[in-house]
Amino acid sequence: MHIPEGFINLPTSLGAAAVAGGSVWGSLRAASRDLKDRLVPFAGLTAAFIFALQMLNFPVAAGTTGHLLGGALAAILLGPWLGIVAVTVVVVIQALLFADGGLVAMGLNIVNMAVITALVGWYVFRGAVKVMPRRSGLLVGSLAAAWASVVVSSIGFSLQYAIGGVGGVDPILVVRSMVGVHGVIGIGEGLITAAAVGAVLAARPDLVTGTRGIDDLETASTSLSRKAIGGFVGAGLAVAVALVVFVAPLAGSAPDGLVRVAEATGFAAAAADNAYSGPLAGYGVAGLDNEMLGTIIAGVVGTGLTFAAGMILVGVVRRRSHHAGAA
Numbered sequence: 001m002h003i004p005e006g007f008i009n010l011p012t013s014l015g016a017a018a019v020a021g022g023s024v025w026g027s028l029r030a031a032s033r034d035l036k037d038r039l040v041p042f043a044g045l046t047a048a049f050i051f052a053l054q055m056l057n058f059p060v061a062a063g064t065t066g067h068l069l070g071g072a073l074a075a076i077l078l079g080p081w082l083g084i085v086a087v088t089v090v091v092v093i094q095a096l097l098f099a100d101g102g103l104v105a106m107g108l109n110i111v112n113m114a115v116i117t118a119l120v121g122w123y124v125f126r127g128a129v130k131v132m133p134r135r136s137g138l139l140v141g142s143l144a145a146a147w148a149s150v151v152v153s154s155i156g157f158s159l160q161y162a163i164g165g166v167g168g169v170d171p172i173l174v175v176r177s178m179v180g181v182h183g184v185i186g187i188g189e190g191l192i193t194a195a196a197v198g199a200v201l202a203a204r205p206d207l208v209t210g211t212r213g214i215d216d217l218e219t220a221s222t223s224l225s226r227k228a229i230g231g232f233v234g235a236g237l238a239v240a241v242a243l244v245v246f247v248a249p250l251a252g253s254a255p256d257g258l259v260r261v262a263e264a265t266g267f268a269a270a271a272a273d274n275a276y277s278g279p280l281a282g283y284g285v286a287g288l289d290n291e292m293l294g295t296i297i298a299g300v301v302g303t304g305l306t307f308a309a310g311m312i313l314v315g316v317v318r319r320r321s322h323h324a325g326a327a
Contacts, residue, residue: 012164017107044311071117167267
């Protein structure tokens with residue numbers, strides 16, 4: 001659901017950038033109050049894994065694909081504030097290095113893909129597991145949270161289009177089309193999220209922040225040693241790289257839900273190219289004729305950079321919170 005340049009006018013985009021900046025700053029401050037050391041590498045892993053999963057477009061209808069947004073998954077694993085930060089790292093790297101989402105539209109994409117999805121996903125998940133406080137409830141709650149996050153995010157874009165959309169399309173038509181398409185995409189998001197949460201629960205249930213404070217679900221830490229955390233993070237990165245190498249080159253190439261809605265309703269022509277386009281634009285490598293190899297190289301580089309950026313950012317926040325506490 002990456003918004004390209006041109007779909008939303010400049011004033012609305014700048015307003016969204018202000019909202020995004022304030023939301024990320026507030027999330028960093030909120031996350032620093034209760035940020036465990038073990039979550040620093042895990043936050044980097046979560047960001048990298050979401051980056052890799054977003055490369056795996058899956059078909060949802062004839063000529064339409066979807067991909068993970070990841071906000072609900074990040075929130076369930078890391079909590080809503082750190083989840084917002086993790087997905088923001090993904091969105092920023094995608095825009096700056098891969099021309100995926102407009103630079104001027106970056107604030108819009110952070111609001112829709114990080115802020116809305118993480119908050120909606122967190123509160124739906126927490127509500128669901130309180131009603132169904134069992135292991136099965138975790139998976140059902142994960143699916144419901146992810147589905148709801150995608151649908152509400154599509155409504156978020158529709159509202160932004162109603163305020164400052166380019167192309168003159170009836171906003172009611174846009175919201176109907178967006179919710180219709182993304183209601184289906186949300187099913188795929190829900191299944192992927194439930195599978196990922198289930199895998200973490202099986203290996204390191206203590207790392208699932210979403211179970212914190214729920215008596216029947218909260219678990220004691222299995223091991224807080226650097227070696228144990230490092231082994232888990234290393235295994236997760238290996239899975240992310242494997243997805244990029246073996247699955248991403250085979251992913252669907254049809255337009256995603258937002259682009260398909262734009263084509264169907266009549267505002268697709270408003271899209272404009274990014275002013276800056278780096279050597280990895282379009283998840284390929286400039287000058288490399290082998291498209292599959294280019295996708296693999298771009299994906300591996302992006303996964304590594306996202307992991308590093310996420311871990312460095314969260315690590316800085318952690319150190320500053322330590323210094324503030326010591327003072």
